[in-house]
Amino acid sequence: MSDKELIDELFNNADGLTEKQKQIIQAAIESFAEKGYASTSTSEIAKKAGVAEGTIFRHYKTKKDLLLSIAAPAMAKLIAPFVIKDLDKVLNQDFERFEDFLQAMIENRMKFLNKNLTLFRILIQEIPFQPELKAQFKEHIASKVVERFLKVITHYQEKGQIIDLPPYTVIRLVASSIFGYLIGRNLLFPELDWDDQVEIEKTVNFIMHGIAPKK
Template identity: 55%
Template sequence: MSDIEPWLTELLRLNDEEEKMTDKQIKIVQAAVEIFSEKGFAGSSTSEIAQKAGVAEGTIFRHYKTKKELLLSIVAPMMTKLIAPFAVKDFTKILEADYPNVEQFLRAITVNRLEFARKHFPVIKIFMHEIPFHTELREQFKETVAVLVLEKAYKAIRHFQEKGQIIEMPAPSSMRLIASTIIGLLITRFLLAPDSEWDEAKEIDYTINFIMYGLSPRA
């Protein structure tokens, strides 16, 4: 396994606030994240997690009753204690800042999300894989992130609509189109082509220009 990554350092800090993890738990969690991220929850087994962690399979079940409990022990604290506070605190600052134009607003969002994904992508990837299949994760996302962020995003969109910088469209529809484009950038950067030659500044420019003007030539 690789050395301890930033996401694992954060996860250990979050768990230690309640109960200090043992060295074996640390190895289990690191192995589980790597395997869940690579193969998905359904395609992974506790035996291969144990093998990668260098522990007996029974050791996993002494700490976690089921494979799903192991999954939730990884994703839940990251969502409730790290991702949600980040969304509420740091991302709120981005959404509520006073930007002179919509281009600077979109650039701030895109750069912010790129940095966040760069730091936490292994766990984000698991969450993306598993949220369609686990009601607990969907509800947790709605309660801890979506509700807290969306209204602020809608307010920012309506602000730029009033200034004539975004076309009139329901704010949820505008947000969906903006978010899907930025998420597409993140997926390509960190999931589909992580080893490709990449000019991040240019790709950010392309993303922002696409959101603002589509594929039509500018007049």
């Protein structure tokens, strides 16, 4: 159910995916996340998807094709909000304080990640091994996203809300805190009782104090 929606959202039906294709993608996502790309066999995916082995290769020339057809759009969606052409303008006007920007951003992306945890998992697990993914990642994150954020950081630095450090360093520190929370919460210790509301607030506070300008 929610699985279908996920796929529908990720691969905007525009692409015109068959019912079978969706089943295949769904099965692949589950298996890749659980056992890793290399340890998942196509026959396994076929079985879980309820299709014949050959059907997979009718839609995806190779197994790696299947992986890429999942990972690439996932990565795109993940960073989409940061790539919107005029993010900077919009944001700057919407959020007087960096703190509010931060809060909004975390909440937005966290919702997304919670919904797409498996995809996120696949990404961080496979990027190190798939040159194509690594390239995409570098191109998108390293250039596009970071580039936007640099502007955002500089903006708030100019407003005197952020300490006068190299923007790269600020980004690193902020990103570490956020991803640290996401990974701990969702991947390392998902079985613990997390009060998102509270933890996010504390994380934002931590960041804000950490990067507050010297008085």
